[in-house]
Amino acid sequence: MPGQQLRIVLVEDSVLLREGLVRLFDEAGYVTAGAFGDADDIVARVRTAEADVAILDVRLPPSFRDEGIKAALLLRAEVPELGILVLSQYVEGVYARELLAAGDGGVGYLLKDRVTSLDEFTDAVRRVHERGTVLDPLVVQGLLASRPNPLTALTPRERDVLELMAEGRSNASIAARLFIGVGAVEKNVSAIFAKLGLEESATEHRRVLAVIAYLQRD
Structure with missing residues (x-):
């Protein structure tokens, strides 16, 4: 929201999506303190950027399997005050449960194809920063079904x-x-x-x- 000046680090390998999110954050009054295509040295990047929230794709280079979620889990351990919002194309229950395991909020898991409202997305970023938990309903259903x-x-x-x-x-x-x-x-x-x-x-x-x-x- 305007005036809050949340500092965000974005990790997304798609250039078009990454640049689109940077513009979205600018319009929302957030500061993109870093935008990267991979999760190399993510803890150092986040600390250097003095970020409030990190937003990461689950699948990142080089293998496009689980680099993003591993980076998110590392950040949870090394920078516990950081809000983390994970974006994915799929419901990956194991990853969602691992992210929630700390039990202290400040985490979100959204499905890219179901983010249809820009206001809702920027609100999700704010809620994660405020130590809330943001889960796509399909993620919840997948976890319950498993x-x-x-x-x-x-x-x-x-x-x-x-x-x-x-x-x-x-x-x-x-x-x-x-x-x-x-x-x-x-x-x-x-x-x-x-x-x-x-x-x-x-x-x-x-x-x-x-x-x-x-x-x-x-």
């Missing part, structure tokens, strides 16, 4: 709320999607936390931990 649902104690409404939480939505956004009041969403969220045994903590992001429990618990 594992049995262990949370049998949740009601259907609580599962609906938790799935929307997994997309990184606020309580107000969830209320609008489900056509219920914000107070009802808050009650459902509290019930989810209680059923998952997530006690209130000053250091842990319970919304993200709830999503992790939903997607990863055996």
Whole structure:
């Protein structure tokens, strides 16, 4: 958003997409502190750029397999305060689970072909910077389909709320999607936390931990 001056490092091998995103960030009031076609020396690049958010394609040179996601995981370990948004052509469940494993937010996984709104994309960048979790609904569905649902104690409404939480939505956004009041969403969220045994903590992001429990618990 204008005035925030978020500093972004972009790693995307497609020149056309990379240049298009740079222009988009400029229009949104963000600063592109670095735009690269590969993830070489990514930690040094991010630190030199003093970046707030790194945006990376999953598949980068030289093998176009998993260089981008490996770079994202390295950044999570080496620069934990950095927001990370991964772009992919496909739902790659293993990678998404690894990115979420830290449980403290500041991460997103979006599918390139489903990014249809520029405003939503720039908003996703902002939410990741603010330690939110942003997941494409198809990514959430793919993760859920790959594992049995262990949370049998949740009601259907609580599962609906938790799935929307997994997309990184606020309580107000969830209320609008489900056509219920914000107070009802808050009650459902509290019930989810209680059923998952997530006690209130000053250091842990319970919304993200709830999503992790939903997607990863055996």
